[in-house]
Amino acid sequence: MKCCYILVIAMPFILLIGLLIKSSLLFGEKSLTELIFSSEWKPMSGKFGFLPFIISSLWVTFISIIIAAPICLLTAIYLTQYARRVVLKIMQPVIDILAGIPSVIYGVWGIIIIVPFVSKVAGWFNVHSSGYSILAGAVVLAVMIIPFILNILIEVYRTIPIELSEASLSLGATKWETIKKVLTRKAFPGIISSFGLGVSRAFGETIAVLMVVGNVVQIPSGIFQAGYPLPALIANNYGEMLSIPMYDSALMLAALILFIVVTIFNMGSRYIIIHYEKNI
Amino acid sequence: MINGTKINIEDLNLFIGNNHILKDINVQIPEKKLTVILGPSGCGKTTLLKSLNRLTDLYPEVKIQGSIFNGDEDILHPKTEITELRKKMGLLAQTPYPLPMNIYDNITYGLRISGRRKKRFLNKRVEYYLRQVSLWDEVKDRLKDPASALSIGQQQRLCLARGLSVDPDILLADEPTSALDPISSREVEELFVKLKQRYTIVMVTHILRQAKRVADYVIFMYLGEIIEHGSAEQIFEHPKNALTKSYIQGTYS
Amino acid sequence: MNRQLLRKSEELFYKVLMIISTVIIIIALLAIIISILVKGMPSLSWSMITQTPKGGYYFGKEGGILNAIIGSLYLSGGATLLALAVSLPLALYMNVHKLKQKNVVNFIRFFLDLLWGVPSIVYGAFGFTLMVFLGLRTSLLAGILTVALFIIPIMVRSMDEVLKTVPKGLLESAFSLGSTRSETAFRVMLRQCIPGITTAILLAFGRAIGDAAAVLFTAGYTDYIPTSLSQPTATLPLSVFFQLSSPIPEVQNRAYASAVVLTVIVLIISIASRGFSMKYQKN
Numbered sequence: 001m002k003c004c005y006i007l008v009i010a011m012p013f014i015l016l017i018g019l020l021i022k023s024s025l026l027f028g029e030k031s032l033t034e035l036i037f038s039s040e041w042k043p044m045s046g047k048f049g050f051l052p053f054i055i056s057s058l059w060v061t062f063i064s065i066i067i068a069a070p071i072c073l074l075t076a077i078y079l080t081q082y083a084r085r086v087v088l089k090i091m092q093p094v095i096d097i098l099a100g101i102p103s104v105i106y107g108v109w110g111i112i113i114i115v116p117f118v119s120k121v122a123g124w125f126n127v128h129s130s131g132y133s134i135l136a137g138a139v140v141l142a143v144m145i146i147p148f149i150l151n152i153l154i155e156v157y158r159t160i161p162i163e164l165s166e167a168s169l170s171l172g173a174t175k176w177e178t179i180k181k182v183l184t185r186k187a188f189p190g191i192i193s194s195f196g197l198g199v200s201r202a203f204g205e206t207i208a209v210l211m212v213v214g215n216v217v218q219i220p221s222g223i224f225q226a227g228y229p230l231p232a233l234i235a236n237n238y239g240e241m242l243s244i245p246m247y248d249s250a251l252m253l254a255a256l257i258l259f260i261v262v263t264i265f266n267m268g269s270r271y272i273i274i275h276y277e278k279n280i
Numbered sequence: 281m282i283n284g285t286k287i288n289i290e291d292l293n294l295f296i297g298n299n300h301i302l303k304d305i306n307v308q309i310p311e312k313k314l315t316v317i318l319g320p321s322g323c324g325k326t327t328l329l330k331s332l333n334r335l336t337d338l339y340p341e342v343k344i345q346g347s348i349f350n351g352d353e354d355i356l357h358p359k360t361e362i363t364e365l366r367k368k369m370g371l372l373a374q375t376p377y378p379l380p381m382n383i384y385d386n387i388t389y390g391l392r393i394s395g396r397r398k399k400r401f402l403n404k405r406v407e408y409y410l411r412q413v414s415l416w417d418e419v420k421d422r423l424k425d426p427a428s429a430l431s432i433g434q435q436q437r438l439c440l441a442r443g444l445s446v447d448p449d450i451l452l453a454d455e456p457t458s459a460l461d462p463i464s465s466r467e468v469e470e471l472f473v474k475l476k477q478r479y480t481i482v483m484v485t486h487i488l489r490q491a492k493r494v495a496d497y498v499i500f501m502y503l504g505e506i507i508e509h510g511s512a513e514q515i516f517e518h519p520k521n522a523l524t525k526s527y528i529q530g531t532y533s
Numbered sequence: 534m535n536r537q538l539l540r541k542s543e544e545l546f547y548k549v550l551m552i553i554s555t556v557i558i559i560i561a562l563l564a565i566i567i568s569i570l571v572k573g574m575p576s577l578s579w580s581m582i583t584q585t586p587k588g589g590y591y592f593g594k595e596g597g598i599l600n601a602i603i604g605s606l607y608l609s610g611g612a613t614l615l616a617l618a619v620s621l622p623l624a625l626y627m628n629v630h631k632l633k634q635k636n637v638v639n640f641i642r643f644f645l646d647l648l649w650g651v652p653s654i655v656y657g658a659f660g661f662t663l664m665v666f667l668g669l670r671t672s673l674l675a676g677i678l679t680v681a682l683f684i685i686p687i688m689v690r691s692m693d694e695v696l697k698t699v700p701k702g703l704l705e706s707a708f709s710l711g712s713t714r715s716e717t718a719f720r721v722m723l724r725q726c727i728p729g730i731t732t733a734i735l736l737a738f739g740r741a742i743g744d745a746a747a748v749l750f751t752a753g754y755t756d757y758i759p760t761s762l763s764q765p766t767a768t769l770p771l772s773v774f775f776q777l778s779s780p781i782p783e784v785q786n787r788a789y790a791s792a793v794v795l796t797v798i799v800l801i802i803s804i805a806s807r808g809f810s811m812k813y814q815k816n
Contacts, residue, residue, distance in 0.1 A: 004623040008686075009644050015651065015659055022662050071554045078551035084340055091555065093807055098562050100736075100803045101796070102743025104770040108777065108792045109565045112572055143561045150558070163377040166335045167439070171390030171446050172367030176544035181389070186380040197650070204652025206746040207774060231654045231746070238661065238750055248662075255658040259651060266650040270643070361537075395536055 015259060023253035026246060035253065041217050048250040050257070052219050056134065056227030059220055060209060061202045063138035068146050069195055076153035081179055088154075099147035107211030110140040115212050122224040129224035130214070137213035137227065141202050149198040156190030157183065189276035196269030200262045206231035230254045286311035286450065286480040287332065292346035292356075294327060294336070301327050303504045305346070309497070314476040316491045316512075317484045319501035320527070325484040328501070329452050332482065333369045334362050350450070367394070369450040370443025370479075375459040376435035378427030379442070383419055386427045386438055390446035409441040413471055433464025440471065451475065453483040457490065469494060488530065492516055500524050566796065573793035576786035582794065586756050586787065590767070590776060593756075594783035598791045601772035603758045605795075607673060608748065608768055609741035612680035616688050616737060619681075621730070624692035628699070642693065648686040654746035656683040661750035674762040676752030680741045688737040695729030728812040735806040739799055745770035769795040 026035065026048065038049030079088045118139070119131030160183055168178040184191070214226025215236060234251050241248040285308040292305035302324050309315050317325045327336070334355055336342045348355040355365055367390070379386050387406045388396075396402065406423065410416040415437045419430070427438055436456065443451060453472070457465040472481060473494055485491050491498065491512075498515040500508045500523075508515060508524045519525045584597035627638050660679035669675055745768075753765030754775060769791050776788035 004619055005626065005641055007619075008623070008641055008648070008689075011648055011682075012644065012651070015655065018659050018662060019655075071557055074547070074551040074554040075558060078548075078555055082548060082551065083555075087555075091558075093803070094559055094562050096807065097800065097803045098558070098565075100739050100743070100799050101565060102745070102770055102799060104743070104745045104773045105565065105569060105792055105796055105799075108572070108773060108789070109568055111777070112568045113564060143565075146558060146561070161377060162338060163373045163375070164379070165338055166330070166371060166373065167377050167379065167442070168389070169335060169338075169363075170333055170366050170369060170371035170452075171393060171442065172363050173390075173393045174363050174540055174544055176547060177393055177540065181393075182379050188380075200650050204654065206652065206654040207749075207770070211774070211777075231652065234654055234658055235746060235749055238658070242665070252658060252662065255655050259655045262650055262652060262655075263647060266647055270646065 012263070016256075019252050019256040019259060023249050023256050025249040026253055029246075036257075039219055043244050043247050043250065046246055048246070048253075050230075050254065052217050053228055053230045053233050053254065054257070055219050056213070057203060057229040057231075059134045059223070059227055060137045060141060060213065060229050061199055063134065063223060064141035064145060064202050065195060065199055067138060067142035068149055068198060071142075072146055072149040072153055072194070072198075073191065076150055076157055077179055077184075080154055080157040081175070081183070095147045095150055098143070099151070103144070103205065103207040104211075106140050106144050106208035110136060110208060110212035114139050118224070125224070127222070127224045130226075132212055132214035132226055133224050134213065134220050134227045135223040137209045137229070138223070140208050140212055141205055144205060144208060145198045145201050148201050149194045152194035152197065153187075153191065156187045156194065160186050189272050193269035193273040196265050196272070200265035200269070203265070204231060204258050204262045206235050210235055230258050234258075284311040285309070286350070287482075288349040290347045290349070292328075292331065292348065293344070294324075294331060295343040296339070297341050301504050302331070305506055307499055307506055307509055309480065309482060311480050312476065312478070313496040314472060314481040314483060314494050315497040315499060316495035317482065317499045317501060318488070318491050318495075318527075319486065319507075321486055323501045324504040325486075325501055326454050329454055329482060329484050331356075332450075332452055333366045333371065335366075335371075337362070367446045368448050369452055370440075370446070370448040372436070372440050372443055372451065372453040372456045374455045376432060376439045378430070378435050378438055381427065382424045383427050383430070383438060384423040386442050387445050390442065394446065405445060409444050410438075412444060412475075413437040413441040414467070415441060431464075433460050433467065436460055436464065436468055437471070440468070444475075449480060451479045451481045453481065455485055455487075456483065458485075458487075488528070500527065502527075566800075569789075569792050569796050573789035573791075576790045577793050581787070581790050585758065590754070590756050590772070590787070591779050591784065592781065594781060596787075598769075598772055598787050598794065600756055600758050600767040601769045601791055602794060604673075604752075604755075604766035605742050605769040607759065608676050608680065608752060608766055609738055611673070611677040612684060612741045613734060613738045615677060615681040616685045616741075617734060619685055620688035620692060620733075620737075624689050624696055627689075627693055628696040642690070645686045645690050645693075648683075649690060651683070652746070653683050653744050654749075657747035657750040660747065664751060670763075671751055671753030671765045672763045673752060673759045673766045676748045676766060676768075677762075679747045679751045680744060683744070683747055684737040684741050687740055688733055691733035691736055692726075692730055695726050695733065698729075699725055728809045732806040732810045735802050735809070739802040739806075742768075742802075743770060743795065743799060745774055749774075769798075 035048060036050050036054065039051040040047045040049040041052060079091055114136045115131035118133055118136045119129050122129035164182055164186060165178050168182045209229055210232035213229060213232060215228050215232055216226040217228050220227045234254050237251060241251050287309040289305050289307050292302055294302035305328065317328060319325055330336050331344060332348060336344055344356060346356065350365065350368065353360055353365060379389055384406055387409055388402045391402060391405060407416060410419065415434060418434060427435065430438060457468050460468060469490065472483065475481065495512040498509060498512050499506055500515060502523055508519060508521045515524065516528060519528055581597040582602060583599055585600040587593045587596035627641055656679055660675065664675050748768050748771060752768060754767050754771050755765045759766040772791040773788045773795065776784045779785060
């Protein structure tokens with residue numbers, strides 16, 4: 001029994017150390033900053049610049065959270081404050097099913113619906129785009145993280161004591177003013193942390209994004225351009241990783257970056273909810 | 281109708297789901313007096329109090345019938361502009377729930393909501409109401425601290441000051457001392473005695489001694505019904521109903 | 534009066550936005566399910582789900598997706614069983630033996646949450662490195678191990694949430710009757726929590742069967758149904774992923790059919806676990 005829980009506590013460190021050992025071969029030749037801030041990616045000649053992948057990951061994650069955040073916030077407020085109980089009862093399975101749909105299915109949906117749609121939208125702006133783009137990746141990703149963020153937000157709003165609403169209402173505030181000025185302020189650490197957890201989820205998502213984002217090694221300059229996020233880099237090239245020198249180290253470094261970024265967001269979000277909730 | 285009636289409750293019935301919580305409530309609450317709603321826990325006291333400013337709206341499963349008149353306006357009428365009416369009634373909950381903001385903003389929240397924004401006016405009001413609840417000297421140097429940093433007794437007085445800030449003429453208090461330590465409890469109780477000169481106060485309590493100390497008028501409830509109501513003297517000295525009598529004598533609580 | 538009107542219309546405005554947001558979420562779900570069904574149903578036939586691909590999964594125009602269906606069931610079934618063997622004792626341990634040591638339990642919870650958040654591709658990459666290090670090849674066993682590793686935190690935490698809700702009084706009264714601690718743990722808690730634990734297992738199984746990134750590295754892909762743990766195996770998510778990228782329409786059809794099968798499996802799991810958790814809430 002004891003070994004089970006030692007395993008749990010040791011696991012993150014094992015992951016970290018394993019990836020670190022594998023990727024450290026690369027550090028022998030170049031510094032970390034050089035690797036991260038260079039945009040030259042030529043594995044055959046040993047040039048590994050991660051910048052295009054990092055920028056793509058940031059773009060996709062950032063836009064997905066921009067799309068998902070307001071939708072989740074508004075829906076959570078609606079379901080907990082305005083809607084009748086029946087509506088929440090209907091929405092709960094909807095959220096559950098969305099959360100359970102496999103990544104690859106989101107990818108297929110992205111290819112069938114979102115990619116052509118993005119291509120069309122790009123046309124409206126007089127931009128030529130195949131549709132396989134940062135925006136398509138972000139939209140698919142947004143839908144994927146919505147159930148995740150929404151579940152947390154519903155819980156956050158539901159646990160606010162009703163007496164707080166009563167206090168605000170009896171001071172002459174409308175329901176909306178109460179939500180805006182009191183409840184949302186009370187919920188603020190929870191909201192921020194739900195978005196943080198959403199970011200960590202989005203940053204590591206692989207297959208769905210990979211299927212719609214285009215996978216071109218470039219620093220994207222617009223949302224209609226193709227990108228190449230870190231997880232896609234790993235997934236697309238693992239097959240060759242033992243045939244090109246240092247390639248495996250480079251891909252493990254990508255995995256390491258993913259692991260660290262995701263874990264920082266994860267821990268940060270949990271820290272916020274634990275430490276700030278009581279002080280507001 | 282008794283003279284100087286402030287709130288007039290007529291044929292009030294309230295259901296939560298299929299449970300009949302308040303049954304045929306008919307009662308008048310006198311103006312500028314402290315009325316105590318007395319009774320054992322779970323008899324519907326708090327629900328009655330929350331009906332008075334229609335906070336029952338927050339609970340979707342509540343069904344409410346009848347009328348509650350504050351002056352000419354029926355609070356329960358669906359067309360009534362309830363946000364304005366609620367402002368005329370300050371509310372003090374069982375445990376203090378300061379708004380998630382600093383001490384200063386807690387007091388000015390209601391004023392800012394109603395469009396008062398002048399800094400000087402707000403400053404004056406804050407001092408005035410904090411003095412009313414004898415909190416000013418304790419907090420005047422840290423008005424920008426979060427209200428949650430205060431002790432629970434201070435928080436309850438802050439909540440009272442917050443309730444007073446929108447200039448209500450009625451105060452609703454739901455067992456306002458039950459969560460407090462004995463000293464804070466006495467302070468809050470004394471405040472109520474002081475305030476009843478100027479406000480119509482409705483206080484829910486199940487502490488008999490407290491009721492005897494503060495009440496002018498008493499409504500005794502049992503299982504969702506009003507068993508008896510009348511002046512404090514009448515209820516405590518010459519209760520008519522056998523239930524009331526045994527409650528007053530402390531047979532059950 | 535003007536101010537009142539402004540306040541009212543602001544509330545109305547946001548209320549409309551809220552309803553739109555809610556509707557967007559419902560539409561997104563419907564759009565996903567409908568588009569998968571519309572695209573995949575025409576290619577879903579009896580022979581599709583009872584045959585393995587002929588002439589290679591990437592080029593052969595004949596055959597079906599039985600290899601992926603069976604492979605996925607083997608893999609996620611194996612991973613779920615393996616994870617269960619670790620998770621159930623751990624969850625019980627956290628909630629019974631460590632009843633009094635809140636800090637230890639919260640510490641474990643924190644690490645489990647952390648592991649839950651690690652992307653499956655990181656597990657996959659790690660599993661692959663480990664595999665190479667140990668001189669293993671992509672196989673059903675490697676897939677099972679990797680997937681088990683990443684569903685363990687999910688399973689433990691979901692079970693933990695269920696066990697947490699067991700009233701402490703129930704445990705204490707059971708202790709006082711003189712049964713040993715482990716006996717108490719199993720008898721009392723399991724009976725109360727079986728629906729909730731079943732939900733946790735289903736949830737983890739759903740995660741396992743839907744994951745593509747971890748198995749991509751470790752389970753490989755093949756046209757055949759594996760007959761031993763050391764053989765590589767096909768899986769439904771990869772069946773979608775690989776075959777969809779083929780230029781041959783017949784092969785793509787296999788991908789869409791796999792998508793339908795996968796979606797249906799996940800929907801069934803979702804409905805079943807809802808049923809169990811509702812039963813749990815009633816108890």
